[in-house]
Amino acid sequence: MNEREFAELAAGHSLGSLSVQDEQRYRAALAAHPEWAPIVADDADTAALLAEGVPPVAPPPALRDVLLARVAVTPQEPADAVPVDAPSAGTAPADAASADGDAASALPDEGDQDPAPQPSAAAPPRRPRRLLFALAACLVLVVGLGAGAAVVIPQLLRPAAVVALDRIENAPDAAQKTVSLPSGGHATAHWSASIGTAVLVSDGLEPLGTARTYELWFVRGDTPVSAGVFAAEPGTTTAQLRGSMHAGDAIAVTVEPAGGSPTGKPTTQPIVVIPTS
């Protein structure tokens, strides 16, 4: 591995975004090339500055008491400990929850060279829903940066749903259709069969509480294919349909038990049906 390649790994590492495999390559390379440690330290400093863009939030006061009580009975690593275990390999019970996450372990100090335990059998689970509802970028950032940012960032950052919408709009077969909701609001489907993408933007959806959820469907011929679940938000709700849209699919929404229909088929009459052909 050359330094340039390592710099890419170090950047991804400092942002916590490497795959398990790349994390292992990163560790191996750093162990073999301690002279690259300054790259790691620079990236860690830079990434930590990104943290300063997030507004502080006071944790519940009771947490402080709990934590201080735990600290009083929790042993520390001795100062001369050989760091053979990863930071989270400590004995704190609470740490167990993140123990398999040490692939992401990284500090601008010796923690980086720890031969951390391999991530346990469980590789990080896939998160299809996270992608489905990936309304990331500016949504995430704007909230954090407050008023000034709210003015600047929306034009600069494109959240994933907007990326999807843009891709639809730019497709030669972009289309949209709006229907009224029983509750009085509206739902607009945007789609392009050529890129296989559909996004539903609705307003005035009723909140369902915790026991039920909205589920999206592509209705292909007579067969509904689940396209993920979503929750209503105050105001406008944007949800990208999971999976690939086919030409002629209808887009539908039903109300299902939390987590989605247990049978894989709609269990209620749809509240939205939008034909696309």
Added chain:
Amino acid sequence: MLEPMVIDDREHAEQDGGDDLASALLLRVAQGDQSAFAELYDMLSSRVFGLILRVLVNRSQSEEVLQEVFLEIWQTASRFTSDRGRGRTWILTIAHRRAVDRVRASQASADRDVRIGARDLDVAHDSVAEQAELSIDADRVVDALSALPDAQREALVLAYYGGYSQSEIATITGSPLGTVKTRMRDGLTRLRTHWGVNA
């Protein structure tokens, strides 16, 4: 017990303690000083919690991770050496890593997805209150991110604030994985230049 003062070019001190203070406290924590630990917690817990909450969204999970992070700081403070890094960076790095770990491992990722959208709608209400709290650093973050090419900014924001992996970002943005990796490296380099982080 005081470390030699280091003049930091970043002005954290006004808001929640300078980096040199965090480093000095960490060195005391490494000696088993519980009052130093309490002081460190009081100084940085809001900053750390804000970061965790941003990545994780779920509040109760964020509270758990906050505790994990500070317990880890307590247990491993001896690994922090003031000559090798900034205390504040050390702590924020642990916090971000643990938040991302939890996102990766968590069933709550579904919650997270549907709630991210809701947060956007709170901007209007919160922005006034938050404005008062914005530190000079937040302005610097906005300035620096705004100066990045769109694709680089998107990659950094999705990764750091969103907790998305490189392969997920490739999927979200419809870009090749290799391109995403390069964007992250180039984006960080530009931020560093912008901020003058390089020693």
